[in-house]
Amino acid sequence: MERPLRLIAGNPLDQLARTIEALLVIASAPLSVDELADAADDHAERVETALRLVGERYQEGRSGIVLEQVAGGWAFRASRDAADACARLFEKPAQRNLSQASLETLAIVAYLGPCSRPDIARIRGVSADSAVANLVERGLIAEAGRDDAAGAIRYRTTPLFERVFGLESLSQLPRLDDIGEDTEQIRERLHAVAEQRTA
Amino acid sequence: MIVRELELDLDAFEGPFDLLLTLVLKDELELREIDVAGIVLSFLERLAERETLDLEACGEFLVLISALLELKARGLFPEEAAELAELEPEAAAEELARRLAEYRRMKDAAGWLRERLETEGDRFFRLGPAPLAPKLETPLAPQQPERLAQVLRLLAVEPKQVSLAHMALRFPPVTQFLERFRAVLRRRSRFDFDGEVAQLSRVEQAVAFLALLELRRSGEIVIDQAAPFAPIRVARTGEEKIDRDERTVGWNVRSA
Numbered sequence: 128m129e130r131p132l133r134l135i136a137g138n139p140l141d142q143l144a145r146t147i148e149a150l151l152v153i154a155s156a157p158l159s160v161d162e163l164a165d166a167a168d169d170h171a172e173r174v175e176t177a178l179r180l181v182g183e184r185y186q187e188g189r190s191g192i193v194l195e196q197v198a199g200g201w202a203f204r205a206s207r208d209a210a211d212a213c214a215r216l217f218e219k220p221a222q223r224n225l226s227q228a229s230l231e232t233l234a235i236v237a238y239l240g241p242c243s244r245p246d247i248a249r250i251r252g253v254s255a256d257s258a259v260a261n262l263v264e265r266g267l268i269a270e271a272g273r274d275d276a277a278g279a280i281r282y283r284t285t286p287l288f289e290r291v292f293g294l295e296s297l298s299q300l301p302r303l304d305d306i307g308e309d310t311e312q313i314r315e316r317l318h319a320v321a322e323q324r325t326a
Numbered sequence: 327m328i329v330r331e332l333e334l335d336l337d338a339f340e341g342p343f344d345l346l347l348t349l350v351l352k353d354e355l356e357l358r359e360i361d362v363a364g365i366v367l368s369f370l371e372r373l374a375e376r377e378t379l380d381l382e383a384c385g386e387f388l389v390l391i392s393a394l395l396e397l398k399a400r401g402l403f404p405e406e407a408a409e410l411a412e413l414e415p416e417a418a419a420e421e422l423a424r425r426l427a428e429y430r431r432m433k434d435a436a437g438w439l440r441e442r443l444e445t446e447g448d449r450f451f452r453l454g455p456a457p458l459a460p461k462l463e464t465p466l467a468p469q470q471p472e473r474l475a476q477v478l479r480l481l482a483v484e485p486k487q488v489s490l491a492h493m494a495l496r497f498p499p500v501t502q503f504l505e506r507f508r509a510v511l512r513r514r515s516r517f518d519f520d521g522e523v524a525q526l527s528r529v530e531q532a533v534a535f536l537a538l539l540e541l542r543r544s545g546e547i548v549i550d551q552a553a554p555f556a557p558i559r560v561a562r563t564g565e566e567k568i569d570r571d572e573r574t575v576g577w578n579v580r581s582a
Contacts, residue, residue: 214448221453225440233439235432248358248402254356254359291449
């Protein structure tokens, strides 16, 4: 008689782990622990433990499928070894050929969002209309209400953004203070240029 | 090298430089959309291709590009330009440095995103609409087909014919009232119109009034009314001297 395959032999959470596996395989977006617990009709703590079991099996290098914590939930993705084959199967329109303008706009929305097109234009010095429309079309940003004062539409990043960039959440973005020159450095450079010109 | 013929390939525009200038001056192209740095790069590339330095072209280009930059700056910061003009040089430099720093940070953040995209570019995952929770089914009470048939039978009865009689207004002939008033005036020298038509319908009252006007026009009667909405007194021609006291009393009594 054929014996049923067991995920982790002898573990009391075996059945729950298999249920979670099933839920993740039918989901097209990351599922939070609460969503998994609701669907599996089990406790969140037990789901978290079971997720660890599933994660052990679906690690990079062990399977063609990898379990990852992304965009505020858990999801399966293809393993990196299979990336070339996956790329031949389908294109990735969401992040393909993102222009510098789009990336800058995306950075502003990710760090300062929700923010409006005028907010973005003020920082970048050029109109943000086409970059914003492009990012909305790709599904990387979405509308998030209106500006209280001017009534302009505000935008925020979507869970797809976090997924594409492999972020667990927006808090995983590096701190703004850690990147770029600070005001002091720029001021010094401005003064240096001014002195050169007056000399 | 002719600056105006410089070929540009920008996000928002593709074509010769002089066409870009023309479109901008005609307000057919938003200068805000134009990446001026891109124009400068195109010019420098063309310049680098040549072995000798074309000072004339450089001069012309500088004049054109600075004018373009000024226009763009004014377009982008119409109010803020005025604000900045009022600032002291030191404060203006401070403000400029602050804005540059803000932009620089975002530019570097964009650079971080680009790097991240490169390292995470080999991540493939399923994309699709959000998973749908099972639809809630509205529970129905136990059904009785006989009861349903019964109700349908009630509805299937042909509805009663609705009377449209009131839709068509029937106007009695004016002559009917002409004769009637003439007969009254043969018996009495004067009469009160309101009293005469009080029992009639509104349409009949209106036709009676038309008859009254007709009699007045032919000079058979004299009409008298003390005030708007007061009783209308009708008298045979020659009998128009209606007693003033009687009329006043009548008006008062009816108006009270």
